[in-house]
Amino acid sequence: MGPSGSAGNDASIEFCDEWFALDPATAFNIGRDADLHIDDNQYLHRHFLQIDFSEGLWWLRNVGSRLSATVTDSSGTVQAWLAPGARLPLVFRLTTVVFTAGPTSYEFSVHTSAPPFIDSSPTPDGSGATTVGAIAFTASQRLLIVALAEPMLRRDGSGTSEIPSSAAAAERLGWVLSRFNRKLDNVCDKLNRAGVDGLRGGVGALATNRRARLVEYAVLSRLVTKADLALLDEAAPAAASPSAPPTGRP
Incomplete structure (x- = not known):
């Protein structure tokens, strides 16, 4: 099913073309043996990431002990590294989360219906590329x-x-x-x-x-x-x- 359309700041997760609606009254766990069963990968925590609703915001928490996750907005211009024990508010309409366990990388997205932040980053130029920082590579x-x-x-x-x-x-x-x-x-x-x-x-x-x-x-x-x-x-x-x-x- 697609993202929830009910009133309020509803949120859903999309992973491998499957959708999971989030309940603001219940924390949602992501991992090897969790509400969102990512994979049977032995390198992945049983409960690695958690999404809950508090203080009027949806939060992404790293409840694991070893792995970290990379979190970005839809444009890729805002990026954060979520280390074990850290939490991050999900303030964008679309947030992408990527993490690696062993040799395998995983990606899922979180969609919110009423984000508190509207992305106003510049539109990419005509080449289709967005310049990130000023790092020059050979x-x-x-x-x-x-x-x-x-x-x-x-x-x-x-x-x-x-x-x-x-x-x-x-x-x-x-x-x-x-x-x-x-x-x-x-x-x-x-x-x-x-x-x-x-x-x-x-x-x-x-x-x-x-x-x-x-x-x-x-x-x-x-x-x-x-x-x-x-x-x-x-x-x-x-x-x-x-x-x-x-x-x-x-």
Whole structure:
């Protein structure tokens, strides 16, 4: 069924073309064994996220202990990282939530009928792209982001997708793994300096989590879009072609 049309600030969740109406009198749990059963993924909390109504607002809470979620408005210009124990008011008509458990990413949307905030962000320019921040990436760095985000970009609507391993993404680009990891470090350092959470390396930082956070941020902020998938097709012939024989004097 579609979103509720009753009076007041009604709210519904859409996940994989299924709709779930929210009751303001009852908290709604999302996880491996919850009101919204996302998946039997062993890396996913039984109860990970919770939506409830209080103080005149719908709230999204992270009731898990390890995983985080990325939350954005429909334009991708407002984005927040919801860490364990944090809560966030759902003030937009459409809010997108993305999170990763193990190698799998999940996306669902929350629709509200009477949001307290109206998005007045600028309309994207004629190219169809929206500039987010002032972070400049080299062509190869951008290509790396697209390779990691490819499964999510190719997916239509909400649902699940797999985050490629570094080895798989490097192979997709025809790069050696050391080159891929070096460029991944550079991309994450740039975004970290720009204030993007969840990308800092160091002891205890899981490689899967860093790649997942990069993909979540890049896709939801429109840093890369479906149109950028053409970059992979352009890179594929070059990666597949044999190296030219060395030239020079004997």
